[in-house]
């Protein structure tokens with residue numbers, strides 16, 4: 001039997017479901033994005049890039065793959081955004097019941113709704129940390145409540161959110177913002193306390209959703225709606241590490257990578273971001 005090409009190209013045995021604490025759920029969905037298409041190619045690009053990473057993390061002096069990393073079959077439901085969300089929720093829920101730690105790989109941001117709903121049912125007092133250029137607080141967009149511009153409006157229906165890196169929205173969303181819980185990219189620049197304040201607003205159990213457009217376009221041009229003025233690599237890592245030290249991160253997703261032919265470094269950044277966050281979470285355990 002030939003081995004499936006899984007995340008991280010982990011040594012044989014560590015990639016089997018029975019042995020794996022960590023499960024990758026790819027969701028190659030791009031049904032509602034509005035500008036650059038191709039987020040459906042994101043999960044495969046992340047997995048391919050991840051197979052070229054070193055599996056030792058210098059910072060934490062750890063090899064998180066030894067917890068076992070299983071890469072699941074992709075969720076391919078795409079009749080409507082709503083049926084896709086339900087399919088993601090059902091898939092993630094089956095892994096949570098089996099006591100796995102689930103990483104959802106998008107796909108556009110609407111895939112996060114299903115994953116958050118599954119985690120919110122499995123974990124009491126969950127809050128969601130969102131890293132994103134966009135607030136995603138539209139109640140409805142282009143005729144769907146599950147458009148990628150509505151993600152955080154749907155998430156706020158199930159748990160409190162903290163939004164970081166935001167730098168683009170419309171006036172209707174601005175009215176819906178909770179200013180205490182939203183950290184604009186331009187305002188956290190040069191503010192030494194923002195990480196502390198953002199972290200303090202989270203509950204003990206946290207789900208993290210990372211839209212890669214939170215990163216600055218200089219290091220992450222490969223996304224559907226790139227915005228200048230974003231976060232940089234070490235700032236994001238420092239913040240994520242701080243969150244994992246003070247809180248229990250119970251799941252996360254990385255979404256909106258829209259791979260292109262010219263900037264493979266973006267695929268690698270997303271793949272490594274997944275591995276870094278796993279390293280932080282599991283070093284603590």
Ligand SMILES: [Mn+2]
Pocket residue numbers: 109132133134136148151211
């Ligand atoms: Mn988003």
